[in-house]
Amino acid sequence: MNTSIVIADDHPLLLRGLTDFLTSKGFNIVGSATDGKAAYNLIVKLKPEIAILDIRMPYKTGLEIAEECLKNNLNTKVILITFxxxxxxxxxxxxxxxxGYILKEFAIEEIETCIKHVVNNKPYFSEEIASFLNTSPLNSHLKDLExxxxxxxxxxxxxxxxxxxxxxxxELSISVRTVDKHRSNIVAKLGLDNKxxxxxxxxxxxKAHL
Structure with a gap:
C-alpha cells in the first residue's frame, strides 16, 4: 500500500506505536509531529492522502487542523484519534x-480498517462511538432526523x-436522478455543505439513530 500518511500525537509512545504498526502494514508514513502546528505545516507541505491526528495537541487541535484543511480546500482526509x-x-x-473518528483505546485494532475505508471515500467511526451516541442524553441528532x-x-x-x-x-427501484434529488433535499434540510x-x-x- 502506498497511501501517504502524516501522523500527529503529543504522546510519544502512541505516536511511535502507530507509526511502527502502519509501516509494518505497508503504509507510507511521510511525516510525524508532536504538536498541531507542526502537523498542519506537514500537511500543507507534503499533501498526504490521510492525516491521523490526536484531537488535543499543543498549538492546534486535531479539529482546528481539520477546519483549516476544509477552509483551504486541502484534499487530505482527516482521521481523529481521542480518549x-x-x-x-x-x-x-x-x-x-x-x-474517521477512533477512540485511542482501540486505535491499533481499528486504524488499518479505518484507513482502508477512508482511502475508498467511506467514513469510519468506532463502534464504541455509535454506542455512546445512542445513549447520549442530547437530542440534536434526533431533532435533525425529524x-x-x-x-x-x-x-x-x-x-x-x-x-x-x-x-x-x-435497491429502491427508483432512478439515480431521483436518489440524487433526495440527497440534495436531505443536505439542505440538515444544513450540510455541498461537498x-x-x-x-x-x-x-x-447511524446509531437510523
Missing part, C-alpha cells in the same frame, strides 16, 4: 468533514451503509 466521548466533538467532526421524510430516512440509512446512488437506486462526502460522513456519524 474523549463528548457529543460536541462529534458534531464538530461532522461539520469539518472528518472522515426534519426528514420516511423516504429520506431510508436513503440516509442506505448511505450510512456506504451504498452509492446507483446501489440505492437499484459530495458531507452527507456520507453525517450518515455514518449518526
Amino acid at each position: 474523549d466521548k463528548e457529543e460536541e466533538l462529534f458534531e464538530q467532526a461532522r461539520k469539518f468533514n472528518v472522515y 426534519k426528514l421524510t420516511k423516504s429520506e430516512l431510508r436513503i440516509v440509512k442506505l448511505i450510512s451503509e456506504n451504498k452509492t446512488s446507483q446501489d440505492i437506486a437499484e 459530495p462526502t458531507s452527507l456520507s460522513i453525517w450518515a455514518n456519524l449518526n
Whole structure:
C-alpha cells in the first residue's frame, strides 16, 4: 500500500506505536509531529492522502487542523484519534468533514480498517462511538432526523451503509436522478455543505439513530 500518511500525537509512545504498526502494514508514513502546528505545516507541505491526528495537541487541535484543511480546500482526509466521548466533538467532526473518528483505546485494532475505508471515500467511526451516541442524553441528532421524510430516512440509512446512488437506486427501484434529488433535499434540510462526502460522513456519524 502506498497511501501517504502524516501522523500527529503529543504522546510519544502512541505516536511511535502507530507509526511502527502502519509501516509494518505497508503504509507510507511521510511525516510525524508532536504538536498541531507542526502537523498542519506537514500537511500543507507534503499533501498526504490521510492525516491521523490526536484531537488535543499543543498549538492546534486535531479539529482546528481539520477546519483549516476544509477552509483551504486541502484534499487530505482527516482521521481523529481521542480518549474523549463528548457529543460536541462529534458534531464538530461532522461539520469539518472528518472522515474517521477512533477512540485511542482501540486505535491499533481499528486504524488499518479505518484507513482502508477512508482511502475508498467511506467514513469510519468506532463502534464504541455509535454506542455512546445512542445513549447520549442530547437530542440534536434526533431533532435533525425529524426534519426528514420516511423516504429520506431510508436513503440516509442506505448511505450510512456506504451504498452509492446507483446501489440505492437499484435497491429502491427508483432512478439515480431521483436518489440524487433526495440527497440534495436531505443536505439542505440538515444544513450540510455541498461537498459530495458531507452527507456520507453525517450518515455514518449518526447511524446509531437510523
